[in-house]
Amino acid sequence: MARFVFRRLLSMIPVIIGISFIIFSILALTPGDPAQIILGDGATPEAISELREQMGLNDFFIVRYIRYIAGAVRGDFGLSYRTQLPVLNELLARLPNTLVLALFGVGCAAMVGVPIGIISAVKQYTLIDNATRVFAMVMTAIPAFWLGLMLMLAFALKLRLVPAIGADTWEGFILPSVTLAIGNMAVMIRMTRSTMLEVIREDYIRTALAKGVSRRKVILRHALANALLPIVTTIGINFGLQMGGAMICETVFSIPGLGTLIITSVRQKDIPMVMASVIFVALTISLVTLAMDLIYSFFDPRVRMQNFRKGGARA
Amino acid sequence: MTGELLDIRGLHVVYRTLESDVYAINGLDLSVSEGETLGLVGETGAGKTTTALSILKLLPDRVGFITKGEITLDGVELTKVSEADMQMIRGNTVSMIFQDPMSSLNPVIPVGKQVEEVLTLHRRELSKREIDEQVDSIFGMVGLPPSRKHEYPHQFSGGMKQRIVIAIALSCQPKLLLADEPTTALDVTIQAQVLDMMRDLKEKLRTSMILITHDLGVVAELCDRVAIMYAGEIIEMGSIDDLYGTGDKHPYTEGLFGSLPSLTGDERRLHPIDGLMPDPTSLPQGCKFYERCPKRTGHCEAEAPALNVSGTHSVRCRLFAG
């Protein structure tokens, strides 16, 4: 197992390098001079060219990229063009907000959505199932910003239960988390329902029933373990996506997170900031994928054997 | 009480699907006495699996319904039994071997655990250690090394999987075993092994069995009696001698057995007959075999034939009336 994890971690290196290279190239190819941006509109051409020299912007593209990566592996991600403060500080300052939103948004969605999806599948075509399906459909169709605003109107402005915006108190996270959770929940419900419907039609479910196992235990012991693979995948993917920031939600509720950070930095051509954020998101998604694979191996002996076969770990 | 272990009277089963109602079983009468093996033979779609699922009351939820009839197993009328009580009966008094061993076992549970589960459900009085010992002895009984009980289904071959399925079905020594084409999905060479083992175990445990099969040779070897099923009815039933002898048979059975000269020949399979079984969503009024019958007369189309019994042999055909 340690061997498998190690190989998977190693295999992330080329992925991260590839992604960072692509983003670096795109940023280098788009118009706009960082020196000009830093110094502002009033700067003299002399000052600009001096700063360009100082920042090494006149070097070859590939030299600049290597210099950047060399810094990055030592933990030096450079200074933000916009604030002249270390990029890493800004990133780490916003990370907890995004992490909280992602954990609650996806965690609550899974904790509520998966059981609802299971019940819906087990009671297919009953009132409960139909109500659930309509709910999931409506929730998928509602745009996040509208849902966010409506929740804000009802719970913050009318009922005054929670603050409308801001990340200063934990209460401020309630509405944005709920907004994210509802969107994710719809996905979780539909995913779980369709997977469970497939699994409970399998022959081994009938075998279990023919043994005299109760329907409840058949679902919990025999069906669920087989349905977990796609369910865990959906949770993982949604969590990964959410770690890239929830732009709309952050904007509506004025929560400083990674989503707004990335968008602002791209717009202002704050190259170090964009690079660091993208590398960070790519790293998170890779780690989440690895975690999912480990969880699969735990539940499914076939995956376990494939992953941890002696010397045969998947790259 | 009839004295029979299993007694099915006038059973009707309907599958209500979104498009139509499928009349799968239409007035089925069938009985199995203790220790007896009944061969149930018929084309695909005749209602063999449905019959077995009805006995277990495991027809698909909200689709399959027993609309009429009685199923008495070991003195208990199953159609009136609650789901909770059925759970005590399934796997204990009656168990089933399904057709496809490849998909009959749960892929994420070690095979030993899957055998153990039946015992923990129905043999509550046994301690953990006694159950372990039982699992080991059942593995030995079906010819598998107990050391492999910690492995998962995908680590076994098809034949071995079917042995595990049989182990599950027999571990509580049920009074009745429903074997639904237990060897159809297996290699020919493995088929004989598995059948031999089933016969030995059945005799050792004195289990009654309904053996659903297409293989007329297997029926002759393993069964005491044969029932021929057609469009949800038994159209002929009798001892091996009644059906395999030279006596008169239902035209459908004649067709199935074809020109089968002897059981040692290599043609042991059902003989194909021209035409199709009637559409189960709209069954004909008269004899269900009318369309395909070489010996039909004018009366056959209008009037459903009764079951004509003579000794052990009964035939649902006008030719045998009186």
Ligand SMILES: Nc1ncnc2c1ncn2[C@@H]1O[C@H](COP(=O)(O)OP(=O)(O)O)[C@@H](O)[C@H]1O
């Ligand atoms: N779940 C189901 N829904 C609708 N019709 C079904 C279902 N299962 C079986 N049937 C129909 O019931 C009839 C009997 O099927 P079955 O008992 O499987 O036959 P056999 O086992 O003899 O091949 C067939 O016409 C089949 O199409």
Ligand SMILES: [Mg+2]
């Ligand atoms: Mg069948």
